[in-house]
Amino acid sequence: MDILISSLFAGLLIGMVLALVALGLNIIFGVMEIVNFAHGEFLMVGMYTGLFTAQATGMEPLLTLPVAAVVGFLLGIICYYGFIKFLIRGPMVAQLLGTFGLMLFLRNIALLIFGSEDRALHHGILVDKSFDMGMGVIVPATKLTAAGLSVVAFGAVWLLMNRTKIGKALTATALNAQGARYMGIPTERMNALAWGIGGGSVTIAGALIVNFWSVNPFMGLLFTMIAFAIVALGGFGSVPGAFFAGLVVGLITEIPGIWDFFTYTFNFDWMNNVPMTSLKYMWVYLAYFVIVVVRPRGLFGWKQ
Amino acid sequence: MKTAVRFGMVVLGVLAVVGLMVPSAALAAKEIKIGVIYPLTGGAAAAGRELRAGAELAAKIANNVMTDISMDMAKNSGIKNMGGAKIKLIFKDHQGNPTIGADLAKKLILDDKVDGILGCYHSSVTKTVSAVCEQYGVPMINGTSTSPALTKRGLKWFWRTTPHDKWFTKDLFELLKGLTEGKVRGVKAVPKKEIINLASACEKTEWGSHVSDIIKSLAKEYGFKLKKSLLYASKSPDLSSEVRSLKAVRPDAMLFASYTSDAILMVKTLKAQKAAPKIIWGQDAGFEKPEFRSTLRDSIVGILTRTVFLPKVAQIKKVAGQVNTLYKKNTGNDLGGASARAFTGLQTWVHVLEKAGSTKPADIQKAANALKIPGKELVVPWAGIQFAASGDEIGQNVLGSGLIGQYQKDKDGNLVLEIIYPFDVATADMIFPFSF
Numbered sequence: 001m002d003i004l005i006s007s008l009f010a011g012l013l014i015g016m017v018l019a020l021v022a023l024g025l026n027i028i029f030g031v032m033e034i035v036n037f038a039h040g041e042f043l044m045v046g047m048y049t050g051l052f053t054a055q056a057t058g059m060e061p062l063l064t065l066p067v068a069a070v071v072g073f074l075l076g077i078i079c080y081y082g083f084i085k086f087l088i089r090g091p092m093v094a095q096l097l098g099t100f101g102l103m104l105f106l107r108n109i110a111l112l113i114f115g116s117e118d119r120a121l122h123h124g125i126l127v128d129k130s131f132d133m134g135m136g137v138i139v140p141a142t143k144l145t146a147a148g149l150s151v152v153a154f155g156a157v158w159l160l161m162n163r164t165k166i167g168k169a170l171t172a173t174a175l176n177a178q179g180a181r182y183m184g185i186p187t188e189r190m191n192a193l194a195w196g197i198g199g200g201s202v203t204i205a206g207a208l209i210v211n212f213w214s215v216n217p218f219m220g221l222l223f224t225m226i227a228f229a230i231v232a233l234g235g236f237g238s239v240p241g242a243f244f245a246g247l248v249v250g251l252i253t254e255i256p257g258i259w260d261f262f263t264y265t266f267n268f269d270w271m272n273n274v275p276m277t278s279l280k281y282m283w284v285y286l287a288y289f290v291i292v293v294v295r296p297r298g299l300f301g302w303k304q
Numbered sequence: 305m306k307t308a309v310r311f312g313m314v315v316l317g318v319l320a321v322v323g324l325m326v327p328s329a330a331l332a333a334k335e336i337k338i339g340v341i342y343p344l345t346g347g348a349a350a351a352g353r354e355l356r357a358g359a360e361l362a363a364k365i366a367n368n369v370m371t372d373i374s375m376d377m378a379k380n381s382g383i384k385n386m387g388g389a390k391i392k393l394i395f396k397d398h399q400g401n402p403t404i405g406a407d408l409a410k411k412l413i414l415d416d417k418v419d420g421i422l423g424c425y426h427s428s429v430t431k432t433v434s435a436v437c438e439q440y441g442v443p444m445i446n447g448t449s450t451s452p453a454l455t456k457r458g459l460k461w462f463w464r465t466t467p468h469d470k471w472f473t474k475d476l477f478e479l480l481k482g483l484t485e486g487k488v489r490g491v492k493a494v495p496k497k498e499i500i501n502l503a504s505a506c507e508k509t510e511w512g513s514h515v516s517d518i519i520k521s522l523a524k525e526y527g528f529k530l531k532k533s534l535l536y537a538s539k540s541p542d543l544s545s546e547v548r549s550l551k552a553v554r555p556d557a558m559l560f561a562s563y564t565s566d567a568i569l570m571v572k573t574l575k576a577q578k579a580a581p582k583i584i585w586g587q588d589a590g591f592e593k594p595e596f597r598s599t600l601r602d603s604i605v606g607i608l609t610r611t612v613f614l615p616k617v618a619q620i621k622k623v624a625g626q627v628n629t630l631y632k633k634n635t636g637n638d639l640g641g642a643s644a645r646a647f648t649g650l651q652t653w654v655h656v657l658e659k660a661g662s663t664k665p666a667d668i669q670k671a672a673n674a675l676k677i678p679g680k681e682l683v684v685p686w687a688g689i690q691f692a693a694s695g696d697e698i699g700q701n702v703l704g705s706g707l708i709g710q711y712q713k714d715k716d717g718n719l720v721l722e723i724i725y726p727f728d729v730a731t732a733d734m735i736f737p738f739s740f
Contacts, residue, residue, distance in 0.1 A: 116349040118565040140576040
């Protein structure tokens, strides 16, 4: 039973962080209908920002979140005005290839500056600490805090999108850009803001993740794929959908632990021989595939 | 008449110049090009740097007379039997990718016209590169890939100096057996039931998958219970579910085959999850890299790793100490398992070329098959190098052996790897049981 509870708990915690990773992708797609292939690289930028800010200043890694948010926001704005703004005039294929190019550009810049080595944080009040919650559940303090702060960040973005004029303007732009323009909403600025908020939220997630995972220039693609799965599952453009789907995907990554529970409960030898850990991410992509086929707008997506 | 004399003098002059030039050109030492394919970028870049430094140092010693190094290749400048021909290394980066490795091998063979290949660290890349070498009939020496399958393919142009994983893993089981028999220095005999439950996690490329299979078969052979055996995706960002799965069976010993980034993440996750095995053993690779040590620091005290070289070897073997001094001067680090074996790989190339006296593939093949390098020539603690020319492991060095080291703190508080196995050359008492 220990392994079932600890797997479910771990899945929910990591799901909260993954939801924040996907949120930025969701906002950008929701407002502009552009698929940002460089999303994972934005996360990598956030991780490097958190890492180097903490190392250079000696400050507590969790206090680097505002720095990462500012860097991500500016990166999003710069990308929009310097690149995306021109790209959206072209066909869909150009947009896809353009953000793919942005992904390669950011990855190789990181490779040039930081090298290919994995880098990790080694200091901070939470690093290397765990909480024994009983029932066999041991939670690393960094993951627990990251999950908590992800929920806070999510809540902040939800409030921004639903309780402020800016958020309503963003939603209006997402629903009908031309109509919004007629109503006096500066849609171009809203687009830039979507990239800024999207960039900021994912770099915050990066600065949280670097507290327990190492970073290298190649790690973006996996997170881009996971973020796609979450956004597709939750529904393109839906903030609560992204949160719920993040939790589901977090639980899906823990299928091997759940499988272990049944293996030991029923004591089936054949179950022990199924390479579930090797297939960990396959279930995520399978869920992505199923949802795209069965319900293309996702669980909480807007009807077109 | 004057014109005829002048013409004759000019002709003589030209002939004299040509006469002077031709012999010198003919005698000029030929350059021997060895293509070296290593992972110089990507997840194993740190290992790639070590491998490159090891091979470069061996080439430097082979190309110059170095009287302070007690090995044959240091006595001559270049390959003596080939008129002092110098070794030129052409490095290529396979990034840990077997397809890139095969393409690079073709380029080296067809464009750079190399005389032979050295590489490639990742067994998966060595597999594709050796297939290309076999296709073109170009000799390849491998110093660092340990998948047993590599020398079971009956290749005619492939030789491997390093012992492979079956030997190394057998060493571990001998250590476990030794623990139960009271043979381990500083540890009283441990009842077998206290260390009988094992769990393994190996990365799922060519190398890790084979190690996993070997662990399964040896556990059975030695009478241990392998309660969990899992493969995980290499370079995974998270290994929490894998660690929980291992922990669930409450193993006495955890066995791993991981490259550097995975090894670091695995140990961090084990610590965070408060895993408490009595033994943690890594199948070299990531567990022996300087980054593993510098990243995890004191939390790895007590972790075991198999290796073929430890700085302690330099204390008990003179030539290893001499080469280690040069290596440390160049890189700031001691020789490790990767660099020492890369050094030995190129050293083997030098001996093969000396014996062949030519760069013709057929001569090299004949020389490699008849090669015997005595152990006193090597930095690694092996009985020597001699390749099997028949049987089911053609091209495998049959005189190699492994070591098992344990991270411990020396009297100055520095983290060092002490030799624990073989028992007769142990340099310290084993820390048992392990705890974070």
